[in-house]
Amino acid sequence: MPIEIKMPALSPTMEEGTLAKWLVKVGDRVSSGDIMAEIETDKATMEFEAVDEGTIVAITVPEGSEGVKVGAVIATLASDDEEAAPAAPKPAAPVAAPKADPAPAPVAAIAAAPVAAAVPKATSDDRVVASPLAKRMAAELGVDLARIAGTGPNGRIVKADIEAAAGGAVAPTAAAPAVTPSAAATTAPAAPVVSDFGIPYEAEKLNNVRKTIARRLTEAKQTIPHIYLTVDVRLDALLKLRGELNKALEPQGVKLSVNDLMIKALAKALEIVPKCNVSFAGDELRKYTRSDISVAVAAPSGLITPIIVDAGSKSVSQISKEMSALAGKAREGKLQPHEYQGGTASLSNLGMFGIKQFDAVINPPQAMILAVGAGEQRPYVVDGALSVATVMSATGSFDHRAIDGADGAALMQAFKQLVEQPLGLLA
């Protein structure tokens, strides 16, 4: 009996994805656990494993297809008993592969819309049925009609649906931070019309990661009043400690980076100044009791922020091990959603590029991000005398709706102290 293989929901909020690559072709035999395809979501590329055994008899969605709806049939598998029969595959009753059953995913994603039953059907006909008013309001509010379930006749999208969707995006309280940080999954910045002035160029289509970055950072800069606080931090003690630790840890195959120590220092500082470990959530302030640090990693497809969960209570060697594993996955685009969705504060380090100081954009719904520059030898005044020290500049960006300047300053001070007297990081 042929088995329909459907586009899987690889994260709780996934509604569609790009079928990046087929790793099997028609006629191939697959067994449970074999990797059949690579699927790109808005954040990562994930491998799609076979659940059933059989032979691929049809591939209905070619690789490179974008916007494949969750639940759409992407291939057909003939099971083994059928394989024995020489007959051509029958157009038999569709059977959903159990793991790929996508039903709950889109419902969760449109929680703001009142009628879940009217989720747009994943048909080949992608025409969005919406009232003229709904279309205009969607355009003005930056609401993506394709992501809305209509409640009008035959699923027509009407004014009330747009208001519900926009309301959900405006009030971030609707989404818990542990889920997609973007409650504004439905909003996309209006595509600017860019004139080319006749200059020759090559147009590269945006991948989903780049689209998400664009949307999230625009949202952050437009909705969060940022304040920036910079401190200079002397690194000599920390570098010395790192050398000693690495010597000691060498037999275990652990090599601490300066960044690993920064992750630990930020997490500890947040524990010392909990007023900065928060999220601004509309009519409430979420105060986190754990420091999960999102660490910015430059992946080939674009920026991504894997998370060191509870970095405050992990040892630096543990952080180092986790970080190198996550960074490796990030560069290969293989991070799982739970590895990059969440976090209570972020760390971005451009020191390795010799950047002296920069201001980072907050990663909503978080309320702070620390931007770390290069450690460099600078003239430094110690006890009234000019000397040379290794110093770096660190700048915290804070959501001023949630964090006052004095509290942000307290955090920067705690961070500076932890780095300059680094034994505190080991305690």
Place this chain on the structure above:
Amino acid sequence: MSEQYDVIVLGSGPGGYVAAIRCAQLGLKVAIIERENLGGICLNWGCIPTKALLRSAEVLHNMKHAAAYGLAADNIRADLDAVVKRSRGVAKQLNQGVTHLMKKNKITVHMGTGILKGAGKLEVTGDKGTETLTAKHIIVATGARARDLPFAPADGKRVWTYRHAMVPQELPSKLLVIGSGAIGIEFASFYNDMGSQVTVVEMMDRIVPVEDADVSAFLEKALVKQGMTIMTGAGVEKLDVTASGVKAAIKGKDGKVVSSHFSHVIVAVGIVPNTESIGLESLGVKAERGIIAIDDYGRTNVKGLWAIGDVTPGPWLAHKASHEGVIAAESIAKELGNKDVHPHAMNRRNIPGCTYCHPQVASVGLTEAKAKEAGHEVKAGTFPFMGNGKAIALGEPEGFIKTVFDAKTGELLGAHMVGAEVTELIQGYVVGKTLETTEAELMATVFPHPTLSEMMHESVLAAYGRALHI
């Protein structure tokens, strides 16, 4: 003996009989209970017979103005008895139509007075005695009646309600109409055209107070020009009924009370829902001042009990009742397991209202003032009948069409019309509103020439500073 139905509808007005038909269409076993006439007030004593009367008044008006059309007519006179007879004939014809519709849809009609006797149970008392009916669902559609003035209950001789005003024995020489809502203004207009000397007293600061302020002002001017006396911000303090007429003490805008003599008075100060003595209290039905509370589909707080039409919150209009009847019928069918019906919630913003005075008034949605109150940034446009070729050809150059848009979204918030035939025009905007039109679709619509409907186009263009013929 008790007979078991899926649905019993209590009351056969435009809400009840339509609900019964829709239930029957959906395969439900339906009974309808009526204490008086099938079709209820609307087609026996309301909407339909008054339109017949007003048509006679309109023809009379046109005959009197025949010269304006190059025609001659002498010895024009109205035969009031014949006019009333025609009106009753029209009502009777439609009453028989409803009887036929009940038969065609296999709806059991019980003539009698129904009283709720617990969940799903109803007792009907008629000519043949009392019987008990049971049903899974009961729809209350008992309608409303005219509100009396506490100091002067209608007697049918000198003090009339709409019902007396519909079957006059004689033409009032001097008529006082209390209340300038749709009913008051329609009778004022009818009797004014028929030759009575008419005075309208309205408590609010303008007549037809639910309409846009521009419409009220225009209508007042037009009616005064036709010879009517209109007193706004005024109230009737006292009525003394005598054998020869009625002495009314009217407190004017200036606070002074003036006593005037009238031959007849029509009281049109609102309606009272017929929700007493039908057993609602025993079921614990939630109501406020007799008006039954319902959700958007007609459900009351009691399971299996529904309410539609004039017993529920307004507007108290026949077409609103019918629409609620359909929604309730479909909702009941859905509760009984029909998966193919998709009842929609009632949208009160999209219920049109029509007043058949001369000139006519029609509207839907928010007035300009209400739209601003609701926080909309408003774009409003007005186009006069004077600028429309068909209106001038008809000899009806008085009136205008006004449209109100949300300046930000282009949503059509409301439309307000006064002038000839506007009650037939308003539906164009109602369809637009139901489809959630913006100004763009209305502008892109081709309107036929020469018609009055072209003014609907021009009004939209005017709201955006683009009117062509003004």
